[in-house]
Amino acid sequence: MALEKVEPLVTEYDVLLGFTTYAGPIRSKFLIELRDNKRITGTRCPACHQVYVPAKPNCIKCQASLDEWVNVSDKGTLVTYAVVRSPDPLYPKEAPFAYGIIKLADADTGIVHFLGETDLEKIKTGMRVQAVFKEERTGSILDIDYFKPI
């Protein structure tokens, strides 16, 4: 007797894993400055004088250890941006929202962050933006709430 036919079954998985990594001494100090003093800091390379924001432990050009700290302005220029319209539970903000790379004055590298207090259609590369800090800060890059146009 033949066995009954069966439909091939497929199982769906949705794995959500949370984990915490140590930021390291340099990045920890950067996040502590954000949290405690609402100050954005960077590290300067002693050899090529490149200023990294957010602070990095090593220069990517000369591999030098960076321990010279500089305070940078909370104002900068929008280098590029993207608008996110489809929601995802993993996003820290409700869609639609915009984020971009912001090059702060005195810094040589850009910081990736959200853009706020603006019409999504009115965002333009090259516009001047300023950091807006959260009231309750926890020692995370999200202690900056977003950058607003000025």
Next chain:
Amino acid sequence: MEEKAAPEAIGVDSVYRARFQMAAGHYLSRFYTRLKERGEIWAVKCPKCNRTIIPPRIVCGFCKVKIEDTEENWLKLSDKGTVLQRFVITDHEINRVTKEPVGDDNPNTFILLDGGDEFAIIGHLLEEGIDIDKVETGKTRVQAVWRPKEERVGKMRDIKYFQVIEE
């Protein structure tokens, strides 16, 4: 010289998400379809060593022979069995993303099902709130409590849990 205090260690929280599908394959598809539609637990038998293999698979892990998908190689097991081992959950892991406890409150158990040999073992849950001291390994008899047919989805959870029975 001024002593430099070590900076406070800051943790960066991250989330990893993986969404994927996995095919059950022909034998497990038959197993879960029969679980769902008939409310029966089926295993396969190795044609060479005759042992019970559950969940069903295409090759006997001992003899390495192929088990053909034929009527005589499938074996219906009873939904009654004997408790082999039981585990009480005292502490739940908390999922760091959803902040919800992982897993059930029910004690876990391994059950030797009737109708097969000593390999006819499945892992499942016992009733929630059961007095675990009265569950004796190797002695206590249990029976599956099935979900109503319309609620079954073709997964092991189509059996709600195993209930202690007197025999």
